[in-house]
Amino acid sequence: MDKFTEQLADQARTARCDLFGIAPIERFAALAPERHPASIFPEVKSVIVVGKRIPRGSLRGVEEGTQFGTYNMYGYVWLENRFLSTTSIKIAEFLEDNRWEAIPLINLPPEIGPLGVAVRPGQPAPNVLLDFDDAAVRAGLGEIGYLRTFISPEFGTRQRFFLILTDAPLEATPISGANICDRSKEFKKYCPLGAIDTEREETLEIAGKKMKVATIDYGKCATCKNGAVPNRRHPSGKPDRLAAVCMRTYMVHLEKQGKVKNTFVNAFRKRPPWEIRHDRTIVEEGSEIE
Secondary structure (H helix, E strand, O other): OOHHHHHHHHHHHHOOOOEEEEEEHHHHOOOOHHHOHHHHOOOOOEEEEEEEEOOHHHHHHHHHOOOOHHHHHHHHHHHHHHHHHHHHHHHHHHHHHOOOOEEEEOOOOHHHOOOOOOOOOOOOOOOOOOOHHHHHHHOOOOEEOOOOOEEEOOOEOOEEEEEEEEOOOOOOOOOOOOOOOOOOHHHHHHOOOOOEEEEEEEEEEEOOEEEEEEEEOHHHHOOOOOOOEOOOOOOOOOOEOOOOHHHHHHHHHHHHOOOOOOOOOOOOOOOOOEEEOOOOOEEEOOOOOO
């Protein structure tokens, strides 16, 4: 790693960054202008992905069905608005202290679409919105799992990202070669609403990395009462599923398979998970703990 990139990585650790990856702008070459970082900053050389973990304990009240506010704050709203924002701005300040421009970006859902008109010919309309999970793959931090959520070797499903665009020519993080997800069709059973369609698979390719994923019916996710919540940034964005029973079960599976480095003394799932199904019936699924 070159000296300045190493100094930047040290600054990221000091700012309590849990995941830090760098993608050179060349890895985004195939993207349309309305999804391309250079449409925001034409001189961009590097896209920095800044991640913070979702504490596993923030999911405990959801798992027990008794306390949802802790996840909403420490796993979602405060995690982004306070903790991740503070970490990102500290890294951006370090870049600008060293005379490199830095643009911190919050994770706005790309589904929002244009909200204005192009200011000059050939330029996309505002707002240009980036796919942060896609960027995290390009920055070498992990992969898109079978259930279409980003997973990392460090935390599995438990992280959130912001981005920083900079004109600093930084040393790139290699694309991850880890195979974290076993991409089993058995994952279909994780959703009590039937939103996971394993018969309609698709192969995503991001920066040369190929990943098989199931089809997800996000309309059903939007009606889920099992821990999913509406996208807080915009109603057109995908629901936040990271605390839903499907993702909690997926997290448990990855931990049992030994695919997550952030390990714990005790297993997360100690009792069969509760579920609310189509008819709003609350059930405790089976007697076997996944």
